[in-house]
Amino acid sequence: MELRAPKGTVDMLPDAARAWERLSKTAHALFARYGYEPIYTPLFEHTELFARGIGEATDIVTKEMYTFADRSGRSLTLRPEGTAGVVRAAIEHSLVPQGSVAKFYYAGPMFRYERPQKGRMRQFWQIGVELLGAAEPSADAEVIALLVRYFESLGLPRERRRLLVNSMGDEACRPAYRDSVAAYIRAHEDGLCEECRRRADANPLRAFDCKNESCQAVMAGAPRISDALCDECRAHYEAVKRRLDALGVAYEEEPRLVRGLDYYTRTVFEVQAEGLGAQNAIGGGGRYDGLFATLGGPPTPGLGFALGFERTLLALRAAGVEPGAAEGVAAYVAAVDESARDAVFGLAMALRDAGVAAELDHRGRSLKAQLKHADKLGARVAVIVGPDELASGEATVRDMLTKDERRVALVDVPARVAALIG
C-alpha cells in the first residue's frame, strides 16, 4: 500500500487549514451581509447531472470527471464544480418559486481528473455563490461586486488582480455568432493549430482561448461577440457595465473571455491574479439563464461565481499576505514534579473553562522542558505548581515577558492570568 495521498491531492496541514478557515469565515461574514444563505450539496451526484448541465462537449465532461459505478450500478461522479448541484437542489426542493429570488453560497472540495501542476489539483476547494431568480443586470453587478469585495477584504492588493468581463450572448444571438466564428475558422485553417481546427465543429468559441501565438493572431481577426449581440443582450451588458462603473468596480472588457462551461449566457467574468504559475484565474463565473430548463426545472434565470481556495492562497502569499496566523496559547501550566500533576491538570481545565487558551504537559517532563515548550508555544504566562505551592494552596504565576512572578491562590489563578493577558 502506497502511504501517500493520491496524486493531485494534498493534506491541508495546519498552515493551510488555518488559511482555509480564515477564507471561509471571511466569506461567510461578507456573503451574509449580501443576503446569501449557506447551502451544502453532496460531493457526488448522478453523472447525468454534470453531463447535461456542464455540457457533453466540454473538457470537464469529456475527460476530467471522476466517474464511478456504485454497488448497485448507478453512475455517479465526484462534483467537478458547484453550480450544477446547487441548481439541482433548487429544482428538487422548489427553492426558487416563480417570481422569487434565492441566494446561496457554498464552500467545499471539487474534483477534476487532470495532471496536477502549480495552482491545479485533482481535489481543490472552492467557495461560490448563486443568485437565482433574477434576470436583471443589477443582479450581475451585485455578484461581480461581491467577488471583488471578497478579494479586497482578504487584503489582495488591487494592483495584483484584474477583473475581466464579457457577454456571450444568449440563445437568440449566440448560435449565429457561433456559426460565424466556425466559418471564420474554416476559412483560416492554415494558420490554426490542429486543436483549433477541430474546435470549429464542437466548440468554435474555445479557439479564442488557445495560447498558440499564431492561433491568437488569426483569432484576433475573427468576428467579435460585441458586434454580434442581439439588442436585448447588448442592453443587458451595457446596464451591467454601467452599474459596475457606478460602484467604482474597475474592470476590463475581454471579448475573448469564453470560459469552459456550456451553460453560461450573457455575462461572464473572471478575476485574474499573479503567483499561480501558468494559471491566472482565481475566481470566475457568469450568468446561466438556461441551466434550470436544461436540467428539467422551471425556467429560472441565475448567475454565480466560484473562486479557488488554493489559487487565492497562492495569490495572497505572492502578494505578501498571510491569512490565518497561528493563535497560540495564552497560558502554560507546569508541574514541578509528580505530586503537582493532578493540580496542574485541574488548573489547565479551569483556565480553559474560563475561556483562556491553556496547555500543559501530559508526559511528566522536567520543569525546564515544560517551560521551554511554553516558550515555543508563545505562552504569555506560565503557571507553576510544585510542593511549595501545594502546601499553601497556591500557584506561581510567571509573566513570560517580564519574568515577574507572583504567588496566587489556586482559585484566583484564572482571574490573575486573565488580567495578565488582558
Added chain:
RNA sequence: GUGGGCGUAGCUCAGUUGGUCAGAGCGUCGGACUGUGGCUCCGAAGGUCGCGGGUUCGAGUCCCGUUGCCCACCCCA
C-alpha cells in the same frame, strides 16, 4: 494523454573523475542549570541514499527499467 526537471535523516540540502560517502544545518529529545523558558555549550535519537535490475573487486555516485513528486502543454478555480 504529451514533454522537461528532480527524488540522500522530520525539514532544507552537501556528497568531487565510482573506493571512511552515509554527512551538515535546522528541528526533536536529554544534559550543563538537582523548582524555572528564550542565548550558549555538550550529547542522543533519526536514513532500505524512491524501488528493481545491470556494469564493476567495489555504486547515492555509471547504465536500463520502474514509480513518485514538481513544472509545463491541453484546459480550468
